[in-house]
Amino acid sequence: MRKSEDQVIRTIGDRLEELARLAPDRLALVCGEDQLSRAAFAAAVARRAAVLARQTPQGAGIALAMGNSPALVAAFFACAVSDRQALVYDPAWPAGYRAAVDAALSPALTLADETPPQDVLPHPALSPPHPDAPFYVGFTSGSTGLPKGYRRGHRSWIDSFAVSEQAFGLTADDVILAPGGLSASLHLYGVVHALHIGAAAVMLRLFHPQRALEVIARHGVTALYATPTQLQMLARAAAEQGVALPSVRLILISGAKWRPQTRAAVAAAFPHAGIAEFYGASETSFISLTRPGEAVPPGSVGRAAPGVDLVIRDAAGRDLPPGTTGTIWVASAMLFDGYACGGGEETRREHGYLTIGDHGRLDAGGYLTLAGREKRMLVTSGLNVYPEEIEAVLVSAPGIAEAAVFGLPDPLRGVELVAVLRGPGAGDHAGLRAHCRRLLPAGKLPRRFVVLDDWPRTASGKVDLLALEARIAAGGAAGRGQMLQRS
Structure with a gap:
């Protein structure tokens, strides 16, 4: 009996070569003026993976200290397919941040420029990673000078991809733009998911509203990941130029609560786009979401995402009734493995449930409204501070x-x-x-x-x-x- 695709595809990037064979000339990745076909991208990943396999041990951490570029994306996938862990640094970190993370994680290798490997040796055979093996360490703000490094396993993102496809209808026919820095998990996730399923991934070296609008028009972008701040800037730029982008059918918003006051400007800029909003964290992936056109109570961030069990508890760990504010706890297959560095007492696990310290309440219909965050954490322009x-x-x-x-x-x-x-x-x-x-x-x-x-x-x-x-x-x-x- 033939296994379904979901049963077979269980690690990040394991379809790249198959996708390249099926349609080698089809567009895979756009970054600025650089465009890579499926065949070219798969070859770049394979070359980098071969070098990593020769230079570093299996499971090693590879620091990716590059800005947005095709080289960064290829290196990320190379880590995944070669069973290494991609440590995605923010190139804008002050020197003290970088030194602290290096000291905490001791990466086996640091890739800091876009020069592709000049590989002429035979490629070694790579053992496929286990679905539960870690492949990625991302970073989010901590309460000290050391960012929190959260570690992710293949399966957690594969299950997150399934939610994206089920809830938002993303397919290989989409052209997906993630315009922000890939050191932010929202934009990295958008690019990686697109390439994993065979969609065209579009990114910018640096976010600029005017440039993003030009890219959307040029490549016929159909789906857009954005923080509320980015969406507002894009809508404002479109209004100033008097342009509309009819190709966009879906806008995916995360990072902070979207301000519906911008609805008219967004509708004018993207006349055919439905808006989906999701709430989650780097440690949890999706927690709740709203689908395009869904009637949501004012201020709510939607209902539990597919596969997520969402409960509100008091300080003693007791489940609270609808309408009562307490700590948000979630259980799902999309949770992170743990912190590679940093972390804090606000993040706790109990009996398969995880909390990152956010507070909120559920109404009788299961809609979640956020009330605040422990330890005074703020969200500004999509950044946790x-x-x-x-x-x-x-x-x-x-x-x-x-x-x-x-x-x-x-x-x-x-x-x-x-x-x-x-x-x-x-x-x-x-x-x-x-x-x-x-x-x-x-x-x-x-x-x-x-x-x-x-x-x-x-x-x-x-x-x-x-x-x-x-x-x-x-x-x-x-x-x-x-x-x-x-x-």
């Missing part, structure tokens, strides 16, 4: 006695980072910005500074963060307070 990390950087600047970072609502980013400062150096906002740029990625730089000498405190003398945030949000800073807009 821990205020504690930024505060530590600010306090390390000359003349800063105390610092607190909050997120205030922002129509573009979802959340605008605002830093409240105390000390003789608090007014030197140019110096503070320069200090932060040396130590933090751009997405974590505060957009505004507030100088405040009179901080509210608890009875024990600790800063009352809730009272401080409320005062700043109300704009009524008592004592010496001055709002400084970041340029």
Whole structure:
């Protein structure tokens, strides 16, 4: 009896050679002006995989410290098919981040440029990886200077791919654009899934709204992954140019709650596109989702994704009834293996369920509404940000006695980072910005500074963060307070 495709295809990239044989000249990958056919991409992966097999042991971690490029994608797949682990670094990391991750993970090899391997030796036979073997370590913000490195096994992404196909109808006939940096799991996932199923994957070396619109029109993009911030920027650019992109049939949004106020602008830019929204995390893949056209309660992020068991529990681990806010716990086959580095107590496993510390509530219909995140984590422009990390950087600047970072609502980013400062150096906002740029990625730089000498405190003398945030949000800073807009 012939096995079904789902039973046979169980590891990332194991169809590349078959896809190349079926249609060698069909477009596989677009990045800027570079275009690779299925045959060319499969050959690039095979060459890189052969070199990795000769240079590193099975299961080794390979640091991919490259910007968006076909070389990065080929190297990622080469790690997967050769049973190595791709450690996908962000090339924009400050030197301290990079050094900390290198020290924690000790990669066997680092690939830092786009030069393809000049391989003339016979390719060694590669043993196929086990479906549960780890193939990828991605990174998300941690509460210290060390990013959290989450480890993924083949099966978890294969099962995630099945959800993408079932819930959103993505097929090999699609042209899928993931316009952001591949160090972010959303965009990496979009590109890898496309290539794995034989769809055309489209990416940009650097995200720019105008360039993204040109690429969509040129290649007839049918499906678009985007954060809400990127979608808003694309809609704004399309309106300014007076263009519409009718080829796009599906927009997939993640990274933060989409603001429906942009609906009219998005509909004008993408007149034939349905919008699907999904909530999840690097550690969980899909948790909940909404399908195009689905009527969803205001503020909800949808119902549990296929194959996901979603429950809300109190601090004692008891299941809570509908309408009650508590900790979100999920069970599915898509969960991560564990942290390769970093991590925190907010991420916990119990009896097959996982929580990353997010809080929310389910209604009687199973729709999930998010209430907040433990450990003060914020989401700005699709990036997870821990205020504690930024505060530590600010306090390390000359003349800063105390610092607190909050997120205030922002129509573009979802959340605008605002830093409240105390000390003789608090007014030197140019110096503070320069200090932060040396130590933090751009997405974590505060957009505004507030100088405040009179901080509210608890009875024990600790800063009352809730009272401080409320005062700043109300704009009524008592004592010496001055709002400084970041340029």
